[in-house]
Amino acid sequence: MRSARRAKGQCEVRNRRRGQCLPTLKLGMLHWRHDRTAFAISGGGARGAAQVGMLRALIERGITPDLVVGVSIGAWNGAWLAHRPDLEWVKKLEEVWRQVTRRTLDMVWWRAARNMVRRKPSLYEGGGLSRFVARHLQVHNFEDLAVPLHTVAIDLTLGTKAVFSHGPLGPAVLASSAIPGVFPPVVIDGRQHVDGGLVDPTGLDTAIELGARRVYVLDSGYAGRLPAPLGSMNAIVDHTFYSKLRLSSFPKTSSNVDVDDGVCLN
Template identity: 30%
Template sequence: MLMFTRIKPKVGLALGGGGARGFAHLGILNILEKEGFPVDLIVGTSMGAIVGSLYARLNSAKVATEHFQQILNENKSDVHELNVYQNDGKGDHLFDHIAREIKQRITINLSISRQSLFSSERLQRAVHCLFDDCQIEELPIKFAAAASDLISGKGVIINKGSLRNAVIASSSIPGFFPPVSIKDYLLVDGEVTDLIPVEACYALGADMVIAVDVRRTSQTTQKFQHTIDIFMRSAQVTGYRYTDTLLKNADFVIRPTLLDVHWSDFDRFREMVNSGEEAAANCLSDLQAIFTSRQSGGILNKLKKKHKNRDNVSHLEHIDLIEFPP
């Protein structure tokens, strides 16, 4: 006769990229923390890596939110380096139009003469002002950053070494910031290969994966005001379809309502946090039901779940697990 025991499932949180929309991750973490819902590990892509690393570093969603809010309120230029449209000059005066035209022409010239429009120092300053560096394996909450290797085309999970460097690699938007070179890898933003790192959570041992999708709820209101908007949206179309397929492997997907939020709208911090809190609050009962079902199944359910994950996530062979030098 088989004996069944209640085993607490290991919960993984897959935080997707989305620029300023990623602030919604903080709201979701706030609610999960407030309600005592366990989070055993976090894997973040791009802004998901920034928010996830800050949470793992401070070990408190409330403190992480307050810390981020304080930095933004103080208008520290280092954090606003993340907004590549800052000081874009949207006035209607003749000189405003002339200034924008000159800026656009300079941008085009730069894009064909060097690796990126901005130096790596710009992104480094933004990340450095958020938290002190440490070794990822020393964090109180298990964390990894998802990046993409331009050489092999593989997704990369960084789960050891310098936390800052891992986050910088995961957030290095191709074209905007230069790739990060480490060993035989040339790393850029994790969104290139995995917008929402569900598979990475399973690879790191999660039994139950909650994915957070901060893509725009709809594109019907989007205005393509910049050349880069058109380029990025074109690249997103295929990537989004791929992401929809991968999300089927998650146990649950939280989707905050983010209708008209551009990825560079960093001044809408509180609105994004509130959207995340609302979305998480609305699905708490569903999350608890899934958690309970995983727990009540005991050892047999746990083994079946792991086997199911291996079948569904067959392309884990395309993900490398690497360590950043200290």
């Protein structure tokens, strides 16, 4: 879980995960519009369940966001948090996650095999995920949330990053979670959208663009060497996919930064 904090015109990014201290990043030449705290909630598929524990830890310490950025599965967790950023509500999110299975999301093997044979554009139709989101989201529009939420997706039609913060909430969450090849693109305003993790895996870049002064990055990815070899095809593909996203995003994030000594949060 990372925290980015600006001090004297700079932004410090701090990481505390498994006892590791990563370098502090100082970002210069930024125009900060507001003194705001953001939660940037990353993608990561099923590992998004771990973000519930991160949210509990932050809220138990009295840390709440002024805005939330959600990417991929982080868009779902972010939408839940933005509705009610309190401990009781986060505990309910934990209960929801305990109900999630492949069958719940209609992600059974025979559907994937059938769609591959039929040369469909994705392994799954996305109906199960859509029903799950519709059943559990407590509000229908961004404007009904207690905390401003921004979900990140890719606009395939324009070839650009799309950040949603107004209008219908469900389609924006689904668009941010539409992993290419796994779920079909989500059409919003006549344009196709897919998983935002391909352009901003953690949501940190978007939070900075929105003018956040302090950013807590809830990253469900794994930092560092794996403790043991991966044992399944799904695990190998999943880890390769998210490793590629983080490696490809590093030059973009670090192009205007100086690396200083690492600091751990207490």
